[in-house]
Amino acid sequence: MRNAFSKAVLSLVFSLFVLSIASYAQNQVLGEVQFVSKTKLEKTSGVWIDGQYVGYVEELKDDKKVLLLPGEHQISVRQSGYMDFTQKVVVEPGKKVVLHVAMQKDPRAQFPTVTSQLKLQVTPERAAVFLDNGFVGTVHEFSGVGRGMLVSPGKHRVKIALPGYQAFESEVNLLPPQKITIKTNLVPGSITQAGPSIKKD
DSSP states (O other): OHHHHHHHHHHHHHHHHHHHHHHHHHHHHSEEEEOOOOSHHHHTEEETTTTEEEEEGGOOSSSGGEEEEEEEEEEEEEETOOOOOOEEEEEEEOOOOEEEOOOOTTOOOOSSSSSSEEEEEEEETTTTEEETEEEEEEGGSSSSSOOOOEEEEEEEEEEOOTTTTTTTEEEEEOTOOOOOEEEEEOOBBGGGGGOOOOOOO
16 A cells, blocks of 8 residues: 555656656747836737737736747737837747837827717726727726726727637627626637737728
C-alpha cells in the first residue's frame, strides 16, 4: 500500500516537473507585446491583434499580458471618435515589444445634438461594445451610477463580444430622451463564438 502511494506521489511530482518545463519552454518561444499609455482615453481603448479583439489597453498586463508567436502581427487600438492606431510589429522569441499608444481625434466624427441614453448591465464588464458595427468602448464604461452611452434617437444594433464567450446581439429603438438598460450575462463558449471582429467604417 505504502509502495503504491509512493509511486503515485513520484508520478505526480514527475508530471508537474514535465509541465513546468513545457510551460517554461513555451514562454521562451513566445514574445510579449507591452502597451504603454498615458491618458484614461488610451487606457480604455480596445485592442485587436490580427483582427481579433483581445481586451482594452490598461488590462493587458500581468496574467492578461499579450504573448504572441514569433512573426509579424498587426495591432489596432480603437476608441469611439478617434482614428484607429494601427501598427505592424515583429515579435521575436523570448523578447518584448513595447508599443506606445497615442490616439488622434477623428475629424470626421459626428456627435448627435439630440440624444437618448443606453446603459449596460452585463458581465463580464471587460467585454467590447459595438454600436452599429463600430467599437464604442467596454461594458464597464457604460454601467454603474452616472455612466451611460449617449446615442441619437432611432434604431441601433448593439453587439457585446469577448473571446471565450458567445457574442450577444440586440436591436434597440430609442425615443428622445429615453433611457434604457440592456441586462445580460455572456455565455462561455469557444473563441470562435465571439463572432467575427467588427471594424470601424
